[in-house]
Amino acid sequence: DVKVTQSSRYLVKRTGEKVFLECVQDMDHENMFWYRQDPGLGLRLIYFSYDVKMKEKGDIPEGYSVSREKKERFSLILESASTNQTSMYLCASSLTWTANTEAFFGQGTRLTVV
Amino acid sequence: AQSVTQPDIHITVSEGASLELRCNYSYGATPYLFWYVQSPGQGLQLLLKYFSGDTLVQGIKGFEAEFKRSQSSFNLRKPSVHWSDAAEYFCAVAPRGAGNKLTFGGGTRVLVKP
Numbered sequence: 001d002v003k004v005t006q007s008s009r010y011l012v013k014r015t016g017e018k019v020f021l022e023c024v025q026d027m028d029h030e031n032m033f034w035y036r037q038d039p040g041l042g043l044r045l046i047y048f049s050y051d052v053k054m055k056e057k058g059d060i061p062e063g064y065s066v067s068r069e070k071k072e073r074f075s076l077i078l079e080s081a082s083t084n085q086t087s088m089y090l091c092a093s094s095l096t097w098t099a100n101t102e103a104f105f106g107q108g109t110r111l112t113v114v
Numbered sequence: 115a116q117s118v119t120q121p122d123i124h125i126t127v128s129e130g131a132s133l134e135l136r137c138n139y140s141y142g143a144t145p146y147l148f149w150y151v152q153s154p155g156q157g158l159q160l161l162l163k164y165f166s167g168d169t170l171v172q173g174i175k176g177f178e179a180e181f182k183r184s185q186s187s188f189n190l191r192k193p194s195v196h197w198s199d200a201a202e203y204f205c206a207v208a209p210r211g212a213g214n215k216l217t218f219g220g221g222t223r224v225l226v227k228p
Contacts, residue, residue: 004157031214040123042204042218043158058215090157094214102148103214105157 003027004106006091012112019078021109023091030096032074033103034058034066037088046089049074081113116141118205120219127195128227135190135222137205145207147188148216149179153201161203164188175199200226 007022025032031050035043035058045058047066055066063085067075074093078085091106117140127133139145146165150158162173169181179190188205205219 033214033216035216035218040220042118042120042220043206043216044218045215048215059217092158092214092216101214102160102163103216105150105159107155107157 004091004093004104006089006106006109008109009107010110010112012114013078013081015082015113017078017081017113019081019111019113021076021078021089021091021111023074023076023093023106024072025074025093025104026072027093027095027104028071029093029104030071031094031103032068033092033094034064034074034076035090035092036060037090037108043090046076081111083113085111086113087111116145116207116209116217118207118217118219120203120205120222122222123220124223124225126225126227129197130194133190133192133195133199133224135203135205135224137188137190137219139186139188139205139207141186141207141209143210144183145209147179147181148206148208149173149177149188149190150204150206150218151175151201152204152221158204161190195224195226197226197228200224 004025033048034046049068065077089109092103094103095101119138149161206216
């Protein structure tokens with residue numbers, strides 16, 4: 001089974017802190033994604049990566065950056081956390097850029113910024 | 115820009131009754147279409163997907179969905195609901211030939227009455 005693992009289920013951080021959310025997949029997938037989930041808004045794409053060291057902005061990249069130094073790991077970085085970044089963050093991966101493959105999701109990290 | 119609309123935020127259904135969840139999308143061309151389910155505290159699990167061919171798609175857990183091009187809809191159905199179907203359901207679309215860059219609807223939360 002494909003496994004997408006997010007390092008933390010719950011995080012509480014203070015305003016202004018630099019926050020790292022880590023995601024690891026074990027199936028040699030090329031594509032990795034970070035989404036943010038908020039009630040009534042569904043999931044919104046923050047950033048994605050289709051190869052090591054490659055990254056593309058999604059629909060809501062402001063306030064975030066990403067890092068992909070190794071194929072299996074994709075990190076989301078909040079440079080200076082703010083209360084409006086309190087949310088559920090979901091990482092996903094998929095095999096290739098060909099769209100007829102499914103995306104697999106991690107369990108999510110619930111981040112609270114106080 | 116593409117968008118996905120799930121008109122029903124909440125649906126309550128009795129156990130054993132049928133269920134239909136609505137999904138409409140706005141897109142320049144027919145995208146790939148997906149339904150995901152999220153149980154409490156869990157990540158997203160793929161229920162079914164439509165890429166091409168037969169417009170009635172069978173998925174896991176007894177779910178099916180019908181693609182109607184003329185209505186830009188991809189509604190999810192289940193003939194007889196079980197208590198374990200209580201969850202949040204997300205419709206999503208992805209552009210053809212551009213990976214699994216998903217755009218999600220806002221979600222529908224399903225409550226199952228005994």
